[in-house]
Amino acid sequence: MSSPSPSSAPVAGGAAAPCTSRVSVAEAVREAVAQGLVGAGEPAAGFVDVQGVRDTVDDLHRAFAHVPRVLHTFAAKACSLVPVLRLLAETGMGCEVASPGELRVALDAGFPCDRIVLDSPAKTRQEIAEALALGVSLNADNLDELRRVDALRPPHSTSVLGLRVNPQVGGGAIGAMSTATAGSKFGVALRDPGARRQVVEAFAARPWLTRLHAHVGSQGCPLELIAAGLAAAHHLAEEINARVGRRQVTSLDLGGGLPVNFADDTVSPTYPEYVAALEAAEPALLDGRYAVVTEFGRSLLAKNGFIAARVEYVKEAGGRRIALTHAGAHLATRTVFMPESWPLRVSAFAPDGRPKQAPPVRQDVAGPCCFAGDVVAHDRELPELSEDDVVVLHDTGAYYFSTPWSYNSFPRPAVYGYAAHRDGVGFAVVRSAQSVQEISRESGLDQADALLATGTAPSPT
Numbered sequence: 001m002s003s004p005s006p007s008s009a010p011v012a013g014g015a016a017a018p019c020t021s022r023v024s025v026a027e028a029v030r031e032a033v034a035q036g037l038v039g040a041g042e043p044a045a046g047f048v049d050v051q052g053v054r055d056t057v058d059d060l061h062r063a064f065a066h067v068p069r070v071l072h073t074f075a076a077k078a079c080s081l082v083p084v085l086r087l088l089a090e091t092g093m094g095c096e097v098a099s100p101g102e103l104r105v106a107l108d109a110g111f112p113c114d115r116i117v118l119d120s121p122a123k124t125r126q127e128i129a130e131a132l133a134l135g136v137s138l139n140a141d142n143l144d145e146l147r148r149v150d151a152l153r154p155p156h157s158t159s160v161l162g163l164r165v166n167p168q169v170g171g172g173a174i175g176a177m178s179t180a181t182a183g184s185k186f187g188v189a190l191r192d193p194g195a196r197r198q199v200v201e202a203f204a205a206r207p208w209l210t211r212l213h214a215h216v217g218s219q220g221c222p223l224e225l226i227a228a229g230l231a232a233a234h235h236l237a238e239e240i241n242a243r244v245g246r247r248q249v250t251s252l253d254l255g256g257g258l259p260v261n262f263a264d265d266t267v268s269p270t271y272p273e274y275v276a277a278l279e280a281a282e283p284a285l286l287d288g289r290y291a292v293v294t295e296f297g298r299s300l301l302a303k304n305g306f307i308a309a310r311v312e313y314v315k316e317a318g319g320r321r322i323a324l325t326h327a328g329a330h331l332a333t334r335t336v337f338m339p340e341s342w343p344l345r346v347s348a349f350a351p352d353g354r355p356k357q358a359p360p361v362r363q364d365v366a367g368p369c370c371f372a373g374d375v376v377a378h379d380r381e382l383p384e385l386s387e388d389d390v391v392v393l394h395d396t397g398a399y400y401f402s403t404p405w406s407y408n409s410f411p412r413p414a415v416y417g418y419a420a421h422r423d424g425v426g427f428a429v430v431r432s433a434q435s436v437q438e439i440s441r442e443s444g445l446d447q448a449d450a451l452l453a454t455g456t457a458p459s460p461t
C-alpha cells in the first residue's frame with residue numbers, strides 16, 4: 001500500500017513567516033480528500049489544527065496573564081504524539097506525564113526536565129528514582145509513596161516535590177472523570193479521619209516538600225466544584241505554612257480538567273471563566289504568593305482536531321438505517337462504550353470532500369469493529385449517507401485518534417497536522433498509519449514459534 005504524500009511538510013516554522021489564519025474543518029476535509037489523505041486506500045485519519053492549538057495556548061496564557069508565577073503544562077495523555085508535544089513545548093508550555101512512556105515522549109518532544117511534572121498514581125521505585133535523577137517535578141500520590149521518595153531522593157535533587165491531595169468535594173456528571181469523590185483512588189483523602197493531620201505532619205517532617213497538588217476532575221465537573229476543591233488545597237497550604245512557621249509550601253499544582261463543549265463550535269467554559277471561578281472561590285488563590293502549575297489536556301486539544309473516515313457500506317436492518325464506516329470503537333472508544341457521557345458531533349461529506357447535500361434522515365453511524373455495539377452515533381439526523389462518503393467526528397483532538405484501541409488488530413490511523421499554506425491548506429504527517437506488518441510484529445511475530453517448543457504445547461498426533 002503506497003501512502004499518500006502530503007503536499008507540504010512541516011506545516012509550521014521554516015523560512016516563511018507562519019501564516020496565522022485558521023483553516024475551517026470543511027476546508028481541511030476538502031483538501032485532505034483531494035490529496036488522498038482519506039479515501040480508498042486510507043479509510044480513516046486524524047487531523048490536528050496547528051493554528052488552533054497555538055491560539056488555544058495563547059488563550060490560556062492570556063487568562064493567567066495577571067498571575068505572577070505560572071507554569072502551564074499539557075497533560076500528555078490527552079494527545080501523546082511527539083510532534084504535537086513539540087509544538088506545545090515550542091510555545092513555552094511544560095508537560096504533565098503519568099507513565100514511563102509519557103515521560104519518554106515528553107523528553108523526546110524536547111520539554112526541559114524542569115517543565116515536566118510526573119503525576120502517575122502508581123509510580124514504581126524505578127520511576128521515582130529516574131524522575132528525581134532527571135530533575136523532573138513529582139507529585140506523590142500518597143504517604144507511602146512519599147516514604148519511597150524519602151529513601152530515593154538524591155541529596156541535591158532539583159526536582160520540585162509535591163503531594164497530591166483529594167479534597168473530597170464530590171463528583172461531576174461522569175463518574176469515571178470525577179477524581180475528588182469521597183472514595184476516589186487519587187491522592188490523600190483529606191477529609192478522612194486523621195488524614196489532614198497526617199498530611200500537615202508529613203510536610204513538617206520534610207522541608208523539601210514544597211508543593212500541593214489537586215486535580216479535582218475532568219469532563220463533566222462543574223467549574224464551581226473544581227474551584228471549591230482548589231480553594232480547599234489553598235487552605236491546606238496556608239495551614240501547613242502556619243504549622244511549620246515559614247512559607248514551606250511555595251507552589252500549588254491546580255491540575256487540569258476544564259470541561260469541553262462537544263455540542264457545537266462554542267468554546268465553553270473558557271479559561272477566563274475558569275480563572276474567575278477560582279478567584280470567586282478563593283480570592284488569594286492566584287494572588288502570586290504561591291507559584292501555580294496547571295495541567296490542562298482536553299481543553300487545549302479537543303476542539304483542535306477531528307477524525308475523518310470513509311463510509312464503506314450503507315444498509316437497512318429491522319427498520320434501522322446503518323452506515324458502516326471506518327470510525328468505530330478503535331478510534332472513539334469512550335463514545336462507543338459510554339454514548340450518553342461522550343456524544344460526538346458527526347458531519348457528512350460527499351466523496352469529493354464537500355459537505356454532503358442530501359435530505360436528512362435518521363441513521364446510525366457504525367464502525368468496523370466486530371461487536372454489535374460498535375456505533376459512534378445512534379439514530380442521528382444527517383444527510384443520507386452513501387458508499388464512499390466521508391464522515392467527520394468533531395472535537396476529537398484529545399483522547400481519541402491519539403490513543404487508539406488495538407481491538408480487532410485495526411491499525412493506528414495516520415495523523416496529520418494542517419495549517420493555512422500559501423493559497424491552500426498544508427498538511428504534515430504527525431504519525432504515519434500503522435501497516436499490517438507492524439501489527440503482526442507487535443503481535444509477537446518474532447516469537448511465532450514460542451509455544452511449539454515448550455513442554456506445555458500439546459503434542460501433535
Ligand SMILES: *Cc1c(COP(=O)(O)O)cnc(C)c1O
Pocket residue numbers: 075077078096098119215217218219255256257258295296297298299
Ligand atoms: C488527566 C489529567 C489531567 C488532564 O485532564 P483534562 O481533563 O484533560 O484537562 C491533568 N492532571 C491529571 C493529574 C490528570 O490525571
